[in-house]
Amino acid sequence: METKVIVDTMWVLITAFLVFFMNLGFAAVESGFARAKNCVNIMSKNFVVFAASSLGFLFLGWGLMFGDGTWLVGLKGLFFVGGADNSPAVGEAYKGVYSAISWTGVPLWAKFFFQLVFCGTAATIVSGAVAERIKYIAFIIFTFVMAMFIYPVVGHWVWGGGWLAKMGMFDFAGSTVVHSIGGWAALAGVIMLGPRIGKYDNGHIKAIPGHNLSLATLGTFVLWFGWFGFNPGSTMAADPNAIAHVAVTTNTAAAAAIMSATIVSWLLLGKPDLGMTLNGCLAGLVAITAPCAFVSVGSSLVIGLIAGVLVVLAVMMFDRLRLDDPVGALSVHLVNGVFGTICVGLFAQDKITGTATGNGLFYGGGFKLLGAQLAAVISVAVFVFVAALATWAILKAVIGIRVSREEELRGLDIGEHGNEAYAGFQVFTTE
Amino acid sequence: METKVIVDTMWVLITAFLVFFMNLGFAAVESGFARAKNCVNIMSKNFVVFAASSLGFLFLGWGLMFGDGTWLVGLKGLFFVGGADNSPAVGEAYKGVYSAISWTGVPLWAKFFFQLVFCGTAATIVSGAVAERIKYIAFIIFTFVMAMFIYPVVGHWVWGGGWLAKMGMFDFAGSTVVHSIGGWAALAGVIMLGPRIGKYDNGHIKAIPGHNLSLATLGTFVLWFGWFGFNPGSTMAADPNAIAHVAVTTNTAAAAAIMSATIVSWLLLGKPDLGMTLNGCLAGLVAITAPCAFVSVGSSLVIGLIAGVLVVLAVMMFDRLRLDDPVGALSVHLVNGVFGTICVGLFAQDKITGTATGNGLFYGGGFKLLGAQLAAVISVAVFVFVAALATWAILKAVIGIRVSREEELRGLDIGEHGNEAYAGFQVFTTE
Amino acid sequence: METKVIVDTMWVLITAFLVFFMNLGFAAVESGFARAKNCVNIMSKNFVVFAASSLGFLFLGWGLMFGDGTWLVGLKGLFFVGGADNSPAVGEAYKGVYSAISWTGVPLWAKFFFQLVFCGTAATIVSGAVAERIKYIAFIIFTFVMAMFIYPVVGHWVWGGGWLAKMGMFDFAGSTVVHSIGGWAALAGVIMLGPRIGKYDNGHIKAIPGHNLSLATLGTFVLWFGWFGFNPGSTMAADPNAIAHVAVTTNTAAAAAIMSATIVSWLLLGKPDLGMTLNGCLAGLVAITAPCAFVSVGSSLVIGLIAGVLVVLAVMMFDRLRLDDPVGALSVHLVNGVFGTICVGLFAQDKITGTATGNGLFYGGGFKLLGAQLAAVISVAVFVFVAALATWAILKAVIGIRVSREEELRGLDIGEHGNEAYAGFQVFTTE
Amino acid sequence: MKLIIAYIQPHKLNDVKQTLYKAEVYKMSVTNSLGCGQQKGYHESYRGVGIEVNLLKKVRLEIAVNENFVERTITAIIEGAKTGQIGDGKIFILDLPECIRIRTGERGGEAIG
Amino acid sequence: MKLIIAYIQPHKLNDVKQTLYKAEVYKMSVTNSLGCGQQKGYHESYRGVGIEVNLLKKVRLEIAVNENFVERTITAIIEGAKTGQIGDGKIFILDLPECIRIRTGERGGEAIG
Amino acid sequence: MKLIIAYIQPHKLNDVKQTLYKAEVYKMSVTNSLGCGQQKGYHESYRGVGIEVNLLKKVRLEIAVNENFVERTITAIIEGAKTGQIGDGKIFILDLPECIRIRTGERGGEAIG
């Protein structure tokens, strides 16, 4: 076996493991930001979501996303990754039906596994926003729809050789493909579900503090850690310059966003809110996800600083809009997913790590790249939001998506699972 | 240095680190499923167990397992990994006393470290089953016995060139060597200790809920993550096709088992119990451990589905049998360790990732492979169960293995360690 | 690209990720050992510390540390890693201003990122010792001073081609550069801050139990795991023999220290205190950090055993000296950082993994190596302690470093952040 | 003086605090409690074994008042806590012969408010 | 009416609940408490420093009953809680002049059960 | 006999235990409580939304004593808990007609200590 295939496969698998590990991060962040009485439910959702994604992406998602097909969806080798394929052959040598991803010289199952962990992430993002009121079964079904249809279709457009790819749109590691998709689907869910009981009573916005900020902090650390798989791994090849560059842009954006979010919340709220610091970190990471391999370290600093400010303002804005998002998923993944996608069009420097993106607006590339990025932002927004809204609406009509008032008051842990997260502890929630 | 040695060593070490990390997973799962008053004790046990295994396996375990010797045990280079060895030389070029493991071309200490983390896992499995009532000192001594004798002897049979290896028995990553060994030793411990006070009072089975299902969930995620070291690492070489294949079979079995365990507990118990979902995941992972490199992705799906059902039934069965296993270690590691070992004999496809296993029963290989697998199941059961039972019996006679009733009621944290896990929190346990 | 560059870059980045992950470990250990009412504050400190270090080290720290310059500090390419550099060229071929680190053939950003995560660790160590009473803003500013001045200056002496390097002093992975620096800075902080209210009332030493020993245990596991990046990664090259050797010495020292700390606390205190077991593990890891690549596995065992004893005695000693260190950072990082540095002078065996250190005292090398090590211990002690003391003193004079009595009693979470870590839980602290 | 003990639903605490404020009752002590009353419990399970939970979470208020405040306090609690459903809670009233403010040493009706 | 307060060992709660049921006492409120009584505490330590713990975990029951139920309630508690060992607990009995059911506004003996 | 209920600042618990010991009062029960009194609360916030916290953490003591111990118990509590600042707490004293030791069945003044 050629050495390059070996090292590339190692890199792809190891970074995929790190991305897989982000499931733990999401579970911890989301449950930490919610109340103790819903903790089992959130843990269950975040645990089962990767299982459901794994099966859904295996059955159909992969095929729709990477199978040769039209500008819109894949059509060949749809089911069970069953198409012809002679990976790790690349370029001309490749003979098979998954040609859009034949640029990376690793075995088929390595490609599949790496793409699967990304699909799982998109599905997980929804979980946090709809927390503390959604029916377990409705969430599971929605996850299958995400992993089998919504995610792969957009994925095909951008990474599967579809129309956005052809248009010259660039999304290195998925600000759009993973985070915006998750964000728009979450927004649809938040709208369809309505706010938690007591959140906006009598016209007041009420704080509903998370039950475990230790857990939320650890979770954010895990996500930050996992992002070193997410972004540098998206090279899908152990290219030394690129992966080192991406590691540093990723970390710099996170660090800058942490600082700016902390400072802004200090100034606006009087004290440095830990929740905002954590969301700041994630905002920086989401924002740098699309441009991480296309921009300089200096630009990543600027992108991070802006992302940190954006997320604080977004959290406060969504509350004003009465969109109840217990964990800030919209502010992190949606707002900054969009922002990051646009940043490519602004800050990109051609071939900075090898990819011929052309320059962004700030580097003299004019509006060409920016235009493609905006086309992606808008088309993904429309498609995902509509598809998700329709899915939620059907689920609502058929099986219901929200638990009963009584169940919500007592907690979903008892209602949905018959379990308690912290037996023996005196936990009292007075709302 | 040859490139292959470099990449293989990297792969072996990195996956070994992941397996090491499973110690955290076990600690979290086991303490999460136990009561708060015993949390320090479980954490201590799970922490010290890897230290004890490290020393025990260094002193003697490695030598007994991999030293050249008879069909039964290693005899050369017994102590302190001190035998002659010219690793990373392989095959004919190898000159040394650890020839059974000379097929992998990595330095001796890399081989040792990888095998050590597996040994540590086997010892840790016992911890959960005997939790909430065992004396700390008794557990530590038992761990040394496991790491220095019980584990290496069986290890020699299967992986050290002993009689089972010669018979054509296959256990890729240790359904038998790690999980069944741990499981049988745990069963012996459970029998010798008896159930926790209050568990089976007046003929009723009482639920003793775990104190922290967040912790248990995070722990299971960590184990799932670590398993990507456990199984793909067991190639002990960065073979692209094999490691990618194994990553996917491993994940698919886990995902399938999560789903089937959740559905079965939903049907049987009325609600989707989180504990069962978590145990389902582990069951799928244990079951696929032996066959992961020998079966197709499709088979891994089937194996996972069955494992998830098995574990739910097993948890309920052990309770009926009055075998009190607070964390489900028997259902996960013993039952599914045996099941996974047998699966090799059923689902194996010759050379699917390179190893010449011959086909399993379902692929036209007849009973040959299945026979060897069953021989392993039975002989390991007898040897480990008897050896462990004897060890526990001696410990019971000499120093006692169970804490006093008073100590058990107040909690082992105070009794054994004089510590409290959650100072300041109001934790009340009324049993 | 040359294969060696590829595999070395992969190794450097992956191990750097593991070291990054230690931030989670520190956060968990430190908050677990503190009271619930200060948990948000500690989490915030540990979270923001890496962001601050990332920015500080990027702006100036790297340049001061690795820029070509005098025996004292770097002078070229100071800001924003902006100097000329043609990495991954090595040796003669290297043309640039960061020649002290040109021995490793990886891209510049890979070097930077690896060194950054080490810098972050040094800064984090301070956090634990000053916990439960320090002002948030004072800590953040101190972190910038650490990352931009104190750490890089000493770093230059040892790893940046400065006078200690020239003298023949060896510190493989940073017992001195990371741990002692952190330790001395922490000591200065502890002295300037004074003990927590109630800790030494009326001449009695009072125990102030940590609020979450589960968290502390998980954190220690994570640190142990991360150390497999810290030490083996410090080769900055995937040298199979060296990295395998270092993995085993690292683990053996940890295991031995766990055992000796547990036994000593069992003997001295009557019961095996979990806190001591955990600190024992860290002590062994810190002590083996400098010598891990220079000593045999046998020596690592001895070093670990001693470290475990040292840490228990040190914890008790610092309490006698009325130096209030809530998490044992001084005993772990300072005492054992010094001890580990000296161990190189005692146990080193020339070229055991390739580096020409010369032999230590116990291997017939006389006092030469030991002398260089002692010179480092003393000079670093003086420089860091004085610099840190001065920094703390200025901060104290200008903005104050300690929160008010009232705030300390109610908890820093409310005072500094306006947050609560465990909303809904009944947490009462009666001191 | 009287010592009023009231058990209410946890999620009614805020409402009761508001009605008490309106009734000019500003001082109270709140404890968490588990209650067994007319209200039916619920079923939990854990790893396949059922658990019957019949101690429900309640909040316990303790309010010391002078005689002339007794009725308005009771009315206020009822106003805030009542939903008309089983589980609304109970009020118990005890005689309180003496009350002391620690800070000043004041006793009796003076000390209560 | 009387208000009965009982401190018992936590692990006796289930037994006491059962004996109370048999005595037809179905309503009660349970709180957690720390008790300092005749029972000796225990020694903890933390990082080398000793801690003397003499507040032991207890469960506190509060049961309001009509006069004719007082004795059977006491007997039931004793039956369920007694082991004959130090630490078994105490029962305190207070006069309860008034009791109100929030849901209905009923007062007195009516409201208690 | 009297039942003394005292609310004190949590960090004063140790001092009060000591002064009670000196006054030869060895038995007590301690519960955690949240108090709303003269002491001002504080402001928290969470993710940009403010929270007014006016239930402050207090410790609740319950001490049953014979008549001749009442005054010394009160004095001891005040001695241990008083700082002169708002929030020091309150003491309530109730009549206690009966007291029973579960272990022996003793009743009245015998049973109390």
Ligand SMILES: Nc1ncnc2c1ncn2[C@@H]1O[C@H](COP(=O)(O)OP(=O)(O)O)[C@@H](O)[C@H]1O
């Ligand atoms: N006799 C009693 N003694 C002690 N506590 C009681 C008594 N009756 C009711 N309670 C408390 O009041 C709570 C509410 O009582 P419940 O009977 O459910 O109210 P309702 O009759 O208004 O439906 C109970 O959960 C319990 O805590």
Ligand SMILES: Nc1ncnc2c1ncn2[C@@H]1O[C@H](COP(=O)(O)OP(=O)(O)O)[C@@H](O)[C@H]1O
């Ligand atoms: N005088 C008292 N005042 C308040 N609580 C008391 C009093 N006496 C006992 N208690 C409570 O009852 C519990 C059991 O008391 P203890 O003296 O140990 O019982 P016994 O005398 O039956 O052994 C104590 O832990 C405490 O909570």
Ligand SMILES: Nc1ncnc2c1ncn2[C@@H]1O[C@H](COP(=O)(O)OP(=O)(O)O)[C@@H](O)[C@H]1O
């Ligand atoms: N009338 C009351 N009823 C119930 N609890 C009270 C009452 N007055 C005070 N308390 C309790 O005592 C605590 C201290 O009261 P506070 O008014 O702050 O004391 P001080 O007047 O000495 O400053 C309160 O937090 C509350 O728990």
